[in-house]
Amino acid sequence: MLAETFASLIDRAVAAVRQVYGDRLVSVVLYGSVGTGTMAITPMLIS
Numbered sequence: 001m002l003a004e005t006f007a008s009l010i011d012r013a014v015a016a017v018r019q020v021y022g023d024r025l026v027s028v029v030l031y032g033s034v035g036t037g038t039m040a041i042t043p044m045l046i047s
Helices: 002-024
Strands: 025-033 037-045
Touching: 002 025, 002 037
Parallel strands: none
Antiparallel strands: 025 037
């Protein structure tokens, strides 16, 4: 159940980052802990 919740959050987060950065987006790095329920997102862009 918790893993499914994180999978859904990851999908939504990547879609939102892709919408903001568009073609400049190279990759998205996600850091998180299922145990603590936290997540951070770092977009990597083409400058």
